[in-house]
Amino acid sequence: MMDKSAAELISITKSYGQSIAVDDITLRIPGTSYTCLLGPSGCGKSSTLRMIAGHETVTRGDILLGGKNITDLPPAGRGTAMMFQNYALFPHLSVADNVAFSLKMKGVEKSARHVEAMKLLELVDMVGFAARLPAQLSGGQQQRVALARALITNPSILLLDEPLSALDPFLRLRMRSELKRLQRELGISFIHVTHSQDEALSLADQVIVMNKGRIEQVGSAQDVFNKPQTQFVAQFMGGHNVMRDGQSYLAIRADKVQISKTSSKDGAGLSAVVREIEYLGTTFSVGLDEADATQASSPISVTISDALFSQEPLEIGQTVFLNWKPGDTHRLAS
Amino acid sequence: MSSKRSISNDLTGWLMASPLALVLALFLVLPIAMIVVVSFWGATEFSIYPAFKLDNYQFLFGSAVTYSVFLKTFMFTLISWALCLAIGFTVAYFLAFHIRTQTWQIVLFLVCTVPFLTSNIIRMISWVPFLGRNGIANQTLISMGIIDEPLEWLLFSDFAVVLAFVHLYTLFMVVPIFNTMMRIDKSLLEAARDAGATGFQTLTNVILPLTKPGIMIGSIFVVTLVMGDFITVRFMSGSQSANVGRLISNDVALLRYPSAAATSVVLLITVLIVIGIMLRFVNIRKEL
Numbered sequence: 001m002m003d004k005s006a007a008e009l010i011s012i013t014k015s016y017g018q019s020i021a022v023d024d025i026t027l028r029i030p031g032t033s034y035t036c037l038l039g040p041s042g043c044g045k046s047s048t049l050r051m052i053a054g055h056e057t058v059t060r061g062d063i064l065l066g067g068k069n070i071t072d073l074p075p076a077g078r079g080t081a082m083m084f085q086n087y088a089l090f091p092h093l094s095v096a097d098n099v100a101f102s103l104k105m106k107g108v109e110k111s112a113r114h115v116e117a118m119k120l121l122e123l124v125d126m127v128g129f130a131a132r133l134p135a136q137l138s139g140g141q142q143q144r145v146a147l148a149r150a151l152i153t154n155p156s157i158l159l160l161d162e163p164l165s166a167l168d169p170f171l172r173l174r175m176r177s178e179l180k181r182l183q184r185e186l187g188i189s190f191i192h193v194t195h196s197q198d199e200a201l202s203l204a205d206q207v208i209v210m211n212k213g214r215i216e217q218v219g220s221a222q223d224v225f226n227k228p229q230t231q232f233v234a235q236f237m238g239g240h241n242v243m244r245d246g247q248s249y250l251a252i253r254a255d256k257v258q259i260s261k262t263s264s265k266d267g268a269g270l271s272a273v274v275r276e277i278e279y280l281g282t283t284f285s286v287g288l289d290e291a292d293a294t295q296a297s298s299p300i301s302v303t304i305s306d307a308l309f310s311q312e313p314l315e316i317g318q319t320v321f322l323n324w325k326p327g328d329t330h331r332l333a334s
Numbered sequence: 335m336s337s338k339r340s341i342s343n344d345l346t347g348w349l350m351a352s353p354l355a356l357v358l359a360l361f362l363v364l365p366i367a368m369i370v371v372v373s374f375w376g377a378t379e380f381s382i383y384p385a386f387k388l389d390n391y392q393f394l395f396g397s398a399v400t401y402s403v404f405l406k407t408f409m410f411t412l413i414s415w416a417l418c419l420a421i422g423f424t425v426a427y428f429l430a431f432h433i434r435t436q437t438w439q440i441v442l443f444l445v446c447t448v449p450f451l452t453s454n455i456i457r458m459i460s461w462v463p464f465l466g467r468n469g470i471a472n473q474t475l476i477s478m479g480i481i482d483e484p485l486e487w488l489l490f491s492d493f494a495v496v497l498a499f500v501h502l503y504t505l506f507m508v509v510p511i512f513n514t515m516m517r518i519d520k521s522l523l524e525a526a527r528d529a530g531a532t533g534f535q536t537l538t539n540v541i542l543p544l545t546k547p548g549i550m551i552g553s554i555f556v557v558t559l560v561m562g563d564f565i566t567v568r569f570m571s572g573s574q575s576a577n578v579g580r581l582i583s584n585d586v587a588l589l590r591y592p593s594a595a596a597t598s599v600v601l602l603i604t605v606l607i608v609i610g611i612m613l614r615f616v617n618i619r620k621e622l
Contacts, residue, residue, distance in 0.1 A: 076530030
């Protein structure tokens with residue numbers, strides 16, 4: 001039997017009049033997995049999520065969930081649940097009533113649905129707030145309630161639309177690990193839309209990088225970060241330098257580039273001028289321009305540990321030489 | 335130093351509040367105070383004289399006419415309010431949730447306000463040729479074979495009064511309800527749908543509760559306007575029906591100012607009580 005929480009998108013297209021938001025995407029989402037849809041704003045990731053949720057009609061293509069075609073089912077009949085970006089809690093209902101909302105719609109009796117709601121509130125550690133109104137909660141607490149409200153429907157797939165973007169950085173890290181814990185404990189699939197590389201890398205079993213309505217790359221977090229297939233992925237994931245090599249492009253991670261103040265004996269190495277130096281705590285990020293820059297060359301960024309930097313401090317305007325091991329470069333599809 | 339500043343702060347505060355206070359005192363408090371004072375005065379056939387008598391109130395509360403007229407006023411208010419609410423809510427709902435683009439929302443909203451380019455009275459009178467015995471409505475119904483002879487109750491009847499009220503005041507219901515509905519986050523409707531709510535369930539469980547403040551503001555408009563009206567009732571009922579407003583206007587026409595003042599005071603208190611009761615149900619403060 002097929003895993004209930006496995007999903008498949010088959011040649012999904014979404015167009016609004018002339019403009020195409022999602023362009024012929026085919027995708028497999030394994031059961032019991034954490035998938036991140038990653039991309040810049042307007043790349044079609046939210047539209048894709050909303051099509052899976054049933055809040056957006058599919059122009060062409062099919063969506064399967066657990067082997068069942070759900071393309072034309074209403075949102076509540078699909079086995080999906082959605083957590084909205086701004087949480088979309090009902091402002092006039094208490095936390096418990098918000099969580100129990102879907103049960104109320106099904107006609108479950110009040111006491112029974114409150115018992116069920118309390119179970120979910122326990123799961124997200126919000127039992128003490130059951131009687132409050134959403135306006136009386138902090139952003140993080142609202143998110144937990146929204147999570148409980150989505151999970152009470154027993155979904156096979158939970159869809160999260162930029163769930164962490166409204167939180168402050170500290171809370172974001174905490175909720176991030178909590179989302180991952182929940183996904184493991186519940187044994188269902190999470191599909192999480194985000195524009196943050198960190199979020200995708202730290203959470204996802206499978207990262208799907210999207211751009212302009214198409215999928216650029218699908219793979220594990222390490223794959224996507226270490227072996228970007230396209231120039232877009234290399235640049236969007238960050239931490240990479242993309243350099244021209246004849247007709248094609250090479251990518252090299254910023255922390256794999258060495259800076260030396262003198263050119264090596266064999267004369268190899270790219271000479272560059274230090275443009276900016278940023279202290280990032282454990283590392284320094286050095287921005288450089290190629291010394292004999294052509295129009296095609298882009299700025300280079302190098303990451304060095306703070307220990308290394310303090311041994312050999314750099315100054316802005318200084319000319320240095322860049323070296324890397326050939327094995328660290330990675331050819332990109334053009 | 336700091337006390338000096340706080341004095342000047344105090345003064346600024348008072349100065350900033352004074353224009354509005356002055357306007358309200360002059361045009362609201364003073365006239366009402368005058369009415370209250372005059373309501374205790376006495377009147378002869380040709381003059382009124384200062385006094386402190388309860389005669390006007392005694393007469394008012396002793397007369398069976400007062401009670402039936404107040405009852406009629408409440409009846410007009412209740413029916414007009416219910417119809418205004420039903421129509422107003424539907425129109426606002428349509429504008430807020432079924433019209434996708436803001437441009438069309440604005441255009442259609444302005445269309446709703448077009449009747450307000452003419453005066454109340456003209457809008458009222460324009461019903462006469464439509465509803466009259468040989469009016470368009472009757473002729474159409476007869477030619478369609480639905481009725482054999484003209485309907486007498488179309489014009490100069492309670493029906494006509496309520497019709498005119500609804501026509502005149504529905505917009506006062508549409509505007510605040512539309513306003514509140516526009517502030518409802520659309521993702522709430524999606525969240526409801528995601529939780530399996532049908533369209534009707536979303537309406538009763540999400541939209542209606544969140545629109546309550548708007549409904550209440552609109553209701554206050556309609557209730558006060560209908561309860562205080564006299565001209566609509568006179569025109570549309572053909573002087574066959576009476577409400578409190580007409581009671582007052584008759585008194586004024588007969589120069590019985592103290593009696594008119596007493597009726598006004600009672601009406602004012604009645605309206606305030608009604609609004610007080612309504613405000614008990616819904617907190618409109620966050621809308622203001």
